[in-house]
Amino acid sequence: MEVASPTMDGQAKPTRCSKVTSLQDAARLARGALEERPELCLGGLFKQGRPVALVRGLLAAGADGLHVYSSPGAGYDIDLMIAAGAVAQVFIPGVTLENRLCPNFRRAVEAGQVTAHALDALTVVGGLMASAHGVPFQPIDALRGSDVLKHNPLLREIDCPFSGRHIHAVGPIRPRVTFLHAQEADRWGNLRHLSTMVYADQLMARASDMVIASVDRIVPEEVVLDDPSRVTVPSHYVDAVVEVPFGAHPTASFPNYAMDEEHIDAYADLGDAARAGDAAGLNAYIARHVTGPESQGDYIEAVGGSAHFARLEAEARNG
């Protein structure tokens, strides 16, 4: 990450710095930044392209009191962070596993342990847009009639200087750290999403102070240079990149591997049990998958080993 100091005479010529780092170093980097300002943003959407290995790394490194943002929908990862006690406030409009509710999110909010703000997609996207564009606010003119408007902490009513009408505005959302997951990157940190859907990843990268990405694999820089239009997030926006096999698990990294619905369901069952008073299974899950593994290899073994992941790879190929 360190940039060599400039030399004007060409004598002690510095070399271009790789942004490739380890999962542990990336987690430490993020933890340090989040201690300054606890605003963390997660890429992907629901069960696709979520930077879960980075989340586990951060939880293992120790983090608490986080304010968590995301593209407007999240499930497993935010629920896991809440289960691990790392979250104070949730700024995500939709929190669900899609086919069922998020058990720890529900429990913690109902117990008053976590504040879940009532928000909507346009507020979050608009706030990220304001930050990415470098302007003090983004006008919004499509929110009416919802009780969310009465509670949304990020929104203000303004008078439109052009039409005179009452509209809304959101100030910049500038995450201190954003975690992204992409399929490929070169060592300079140019990211390539090979998935069809990229959601808000590019916007978040432009809106954030620090961006750390996990990728399925680091590719030679020639791969990037041969097709610059395929780069979704230029290196300029990226501070560190980590090669993590199955780093989005249990969410999907299409076209490489599918989401692990069974894993997420089993996790949710443990969460529901914890909500009903029996936290032993959930605690064991966290020990086994989050705090226990010393490496992604350990994690892969804990989940079910290479045969298990071969099945997820096949599911991504075969639909």
Place this chain on the structure above:
Amino acid sequence: MEVASPTMDGQAKPTRCSKVTSLQDAARLARGALEERPELCLGGLFKQGRPVALVRGLLAAGADGLHVYSSPGAGYDIDLMIAAGAVAQVFIPGVTLENRLCPNFRRAVEAGQVTAHALDALTVVGGLMASAHGVPFQPIDALRGSDVLKHNPLLREIDCPFSGRHIHAVGPIRPRVTFLHAQEADRWGNLRHLSTMVYADQLMARASDMVIASVDRIVPEEVVLDDPSRVTVPSHYVDAVVEVPFGAHPTASFPNYAMDEEHIDAYADLGDAARAGDAAGLNAYIARHVTGPESQGDYIEAVGGSAHFARLEAEARNG
């Protein structure tokens, strides 16, 4: 273009409508729309990816009093439109052939025949953003100290509701018609830019009432479906698409053919002569290249035939 009327019983089943049309029909469509509101916007930038065949078609179909927008820089095409007497107002921040000034632009502005507004890139891009996003204005906070601010007709000073500071805002720029040039499209109007740079083409498509695109070739729809991430402008935004060989000439359509610098230079010499009082050459140029050709084939012959264009193709390949 016509959408078949709905039938609920599945009896007289309509078929999906192709958006492919002829250059003449596209020009007529544009002319009709611009008679309602004369705001035309041109894609590409300077000598790359400009929809020049559509411009020639519109000039041949007859158009005047146009207000012309563009990505923030234009040269040959706006100068040609002015030479043909079609333009009343220019809303383009930079008007130049890059290596020399635009002769007819210069002449017409100096003679008071055309109003060339003092603008900047952020005003134009911001106005297109406001229109694309559907909001009543776009805040801008990066314009200071320039005399352009004293004259820019699209900009207003507003009080930022968040910071209290004086900033700027621009209302939506919503072109009645936008002409784009892309390398490929399918018959439904999904555009694929194969050039590295796409400039503001996507933004304009989202900001405009009507979008008409010329492409180097129509490709089978399977080409689009096999790689949806390559589609730069989805069919939803496109009203008509025309296959026009060398439709961007004399500007470039990379990677297929390079800009024709010699053609543009010869044109500019004729423009300079007209500015000095001898308009015969310029008038002959317009008759030969704009009003004369009955088809793109005629135009290609007028410019120099297939051997000439083979050279531009080779230049695009070899740099």
Place this chain on the structure above:
Amino acid sequence: MNSAVSPLEQMVVVLARDLADGELGAAGAAALVPMAAIALARELHAPNLTVGGEMFFNPEPGRLYPSMLDDRALGRCEAAETFIELFGHSHHGLGFFFHSGLQHDAFGNINLHHVGGTLHAPKMRGPGAANLSYCHTSSRFYICPTVHSARNFVEKVDFITIPGHLSGPAAKRDAGLVNEGPRLVVTPRAVMDFDKTTLRMRLKSVHAGNTPEDVQRHTGFDLAIRGDVPRTRPPTDAELRVLRERIDPSGALRA
């Protein structure tokens, strides 16, 4: 063939018939039934219907997927967008959209935030919702929960996540809701629409195997049943054949 029509298949067919050729629309979050309805309409009478506004255009999946937030469910779509373009679509609006929630009330308002308690001290916290704008920036929307009970059809929702007709025409006007709002409520039991004057929900037709009394018993407010209630027009052979052969070969709607 019709004898085996499932409640979800009946829902799909009712919704598909109401979508017109040339429209732009999207499926919303609970996508199984809406996506099937859109696909059926495109196959039968609306080939120029564009699926768009949710970051993908015209997906061509080989089968139905429960979530569209899955690259596989897009199959070979025509184009991909991001949340920035969705921000624009949300303002410009669509032709139609679909919603469902934890609670739906007599005016078509939908709650996804909490049941009981308050937002920050809820008895039961729901998932919330991502996009609140399409319900009123779009020309109309459909309410299509896959459960219809007195628990999720209540007189008044505890929290209005998605505004329907609020408390009627005056409230709707005051809130600036200028479009149609919810047009139809299509459930596994019946079809409801809204009284033009009061904008209260009323029973429109009941699906095969249900009586108006059944439907009323499973609804937490008065459905304004007056006289005979027609039976929902069942799927035609053509509708069912296209649905099962081309759209839902894996039988997700019959599971």
Place this chain on the structure above:
Amino acid sequence: MNSAVSPLEQMVVVLARDLADGELGAAGAAALVPMAAIALARELHAPNLTVGGEMFFNPEPGRLYPSMLDDRALGRCEAAETFIELFGHSHHGLGFFFHSGLQHDAFGNINLHHVGGTLHAPKMRGPGAANLSYCHTSSRFYICPTVHSARNFVEKVDFITIPGHLSGPAAKRDAGLVNEGPRLVVTPRAVMDFDKTTLRMRLKSVHAGNTPEDVQRHTGFDLAIRGDVPRTRPPTDAELRVLRERIDPSGALRA
């Protein structure tokens, strides 16, 4: 080798030396000299200098092109962006940028709009300029016209397209220009900088083949020449070799 150094090569070397490793910067419109300067800095001492902010990142052309608005001039770049991202960069600012115009004045203001007359009744209408923001949102900028004459270096520009130091520190402060603004003016004849107190331009060094008197004669305002003016440090052998072999093999800077 040094004996054949061209004025443009001298300009490139002066500019390259002032760019630091790890910076983000872009070349502006008249790109030949700035792009060569950036490329030379990246080769010699600034491998972590990122070229960005103008819709492409880190182009690797095989030779120099007069315009960067040419896919060939990007060669194999690392990424492409659009004007929306440029809008963001324009607000966030860069480390450095480059400008030149029809007229440059004693305070480093630049005119690209008109010479004589008024904006809408100009004697001579110039091209205007696309991006007016980088000159003050960026940390600093360089002025580097390839012509240096009493016609394009004037006491006061007829129109301020690109603000430099306006009329000095007070005007700059009043206009909200908080960054450094123009740092160096590098022409085929000489290098100028700005007096720290008054922000007026002054002669800093003259290139080989020029005298301070020559430069003053070709400048339309007083260059505050006091005592000896140093000679611009000519390119080193290493600078010239890298420039000619790796950056400008076609000799565009010597044409």
